[in-house]
Amino acid sequence: MTRKLEPLSASGLVVAQKGKRLVGPVDLSLASKGLTVFIGPNGSGKTTLLKTLHGLQKPRSGTMSWADVPPLDQAFVFQSPAMLRRSVAENLAFPLQLRKRPRTEVGCQVKEWAARIDLSHALTQPAARLSGGEKQKLALARALITGPRILFADEPCTNLDGRATRTIETLISEARDAGTRILLATHDLGQVRRLATDIVFLNKGHVLEAGPASELLETPKTKELAAYLKGDIVE
Numbered sequence: 485m486t487r488k489l490e491p492l493s494a495s496g497l498v499v500a501q502k503g504k505r506l507v508g509p510v511d512l513s514l515a516s517k518g519l520t521v522f523i524g525p526n527g528s529g530k531t532t533l534l535k536t537l538h539g540l541q542k543p544r545s546g547t548m549s550w551a552d553v554p555p556l557d558q559a560f561v562f563q564s565p566a567m568l569r570r571s572v573a574e575n576l577a578f579p580l581q582l583r584k585r586p587r588t589e590v591g592c593q594v595k596e597w598a599a600r601i602d603l604s605h606a607l608t609q610p611a612a613r614l615s616g617g618e619k620q621k622l623a624l625a626r627a628l629i630t631g632p633r634i635l636f637a638d639e640p641c642t643n644l645d646g647r648a649t650r651t652i653e654t655l656i657s658e659a660r661d662a663g664t665r666i667l668l669a670t671h672d673l674g675q676v677r678r679l680a681t682d683i684v685f686l687n688k689g690h691v692l693e694a695g696p697a698s699e700l701l702e703t704p705k706t707k708e709l710a711a712y713l714k715g716d717i718v719e
Contacts, residue, residue, distance in 0.1 A: 492512075494547070494548045495546055497546030519681045521697070523669075523683060527688075528686040534560075536548075559627035559636070561640050562623070565623035571607065579627075580593060597628075601625045601655070617647075624652055631662070639670055642671075656679065660679075685708075692708055701713065
């Protein structure tokens with residue numbers, strides 16, 4: 485079981501690179517539980533904001549209330565999964581070994597998670613030889629195997645077929661229900677409707693709307709979100 489997490493908030497958060505502002509200023513308040521989905525057109529700042537909240541990218545200014553959550557209590561799943569040059573089993577075992585978990589526990593967890601992602605048959609296979617969908621499932625399982633307090637996921641189902649997408653959404657939903665705070669970016673509005681507790685809508689680096697998923701999906705307050713939900717071009 486994950487440890488209790490305080491409500492998440494960011495104030496005056498600005499991210500810049502080479503003198504160009506990428507995101508912000510962002511003022512954001514999120515509940516301590518649930519699954520927040522970040523949506524918006526390409527280039528809106530979703531990935532940059534996720535990386536900043538996780539600590540992968542340093543803000544130019546502003547504060548984050550959850551910045552003191554230790555790295556080992558967080559996990560990040562990238563759109564293009566990065567595999568260790570090891571077997572499937574060793575990829576799953578690595579985060580547990582990093583935390584010095586007992587060998588018997590590691591072995592049991594590896595077998596359990598391999599079964600959950602339908603890779604029991606491939607435990608000794610090099611992870612680099614897996615298909616795209618299998619790599620993404622493995623990356624997510626490797627992120628969740630330690631029960632992180634916060635999971636960041638950047639477009640985890642891009643270019644995946646329906647079966648792989650269903651497996652990933654199931655794992656994410658189960659993690660949410662077990663107490664992991666999840667922040668996820670996606671372009672898939674169907675996925676938003678299936679998973680989101682609340683939504684953050686970004687455009688041009690700014691948060692234009694944030695709130696309960698049911699409210700934003702049914703009654704958007706800005707013309708930009710209304711256009712995005714209809715599939716129109718957002719400028």
